Amino acid sequence: MDRLDVMRLFTRIVERQSFTLAAQDLDWPRSTATQVIKDLEKRLGVRLLQRTTRHVKATLDGEAYYRRCITILGDVEDAEAAFSDAKPRGLLRVDVHGTLARHFLLPALPGFLTCYPNLQLHIGEGDRLVDLVREGVDCVLRVGDLQDSAMVGRRVALLDEVTCASPSYVARHGNPRSIDELAGHVSIGFISSASGMALPLEFTVNGTLRNITLPSTVTVTSAETYVMAAKLGLGLIQVPRYHVQADLAAGALISVLPDFPASPTPVSLLYPHSRQLSPRVRVFIDWVTQELATPGENIRP
Structure with a gap:
């Protein structure tokens, strides 16, 4: 078997931490993948992988070999691309x-x-x-x-970000003209996947960015649900303008506090x-x- 193919298999096993997943990625039988790595370790005279019932992990020698393989495979792919009109595949x-x-x-x-x-x-x-x-x-x-x-x-x-709400929400709570007028308003909480917490609203006031957390009766994790909840009048939201441009043009949502924009995302x-x-x-x-x-x-x- 071609040594480059063996390297591709080995690097995939290290990255996926699984013989089965790596074999599936490369469309190889798992039994073949297992035997190829056994033959590789025998030829090199070192153990490259630690195997358990749940995971596969590179040994110290395996990590060093992995880094060399990544460099070699990348160089080969670059060299072939430089001298060939073939497009990536x-x-x-x-x-x-x-x-x-x-x-x-x-x-x-x-x-x-x-x-x-x-x-x-x-x-x-x-x-x-x-x-x-x-x-x-x-x-x-x-x-x-x-x-x-x-x-x-x-x-x-x-x-560019925009703060907005539905006409029905503005009719009930009013259209704030300054940050101080946000008292009594509610937002729809968007839960950050990184922190697990609701993101605050951002506003630029006299060149300074201010974070304001409003009470929320609804929190969501989906951008689509976030916008739909706002259209239903459940609170203020801040989203990239492109996402609600059509709703703003149709009047389904209204821009709020446009003179105090959030920082661009x-x-x-x-x-x-x-x-x-x-x-x-x-x-x-x-x-x-x-x-x-x-x-x-x-x-x-």
């Missing part, structure tokens, strides 16, 4: 913020796949923290400040420090950056 696993993807990326996706017909794209959706290496994900698109220093973050856009692509970018990941990152960098009212590069 293979499976690309990404995890995206669903609302952002549906608004900006999915409409342009047919063109991307037409340009790269040999790519297969698996799209996971969510706001939760993703262990890219453990879950076999190549990169993630996230909204908000970056928290994980174990990943490389590339900011691709800033989203960054959008970033993240990928592991330990992994050299493959050509298929590079073309995806370049494409996402281009799609999100179009200057406009709601999004800025």
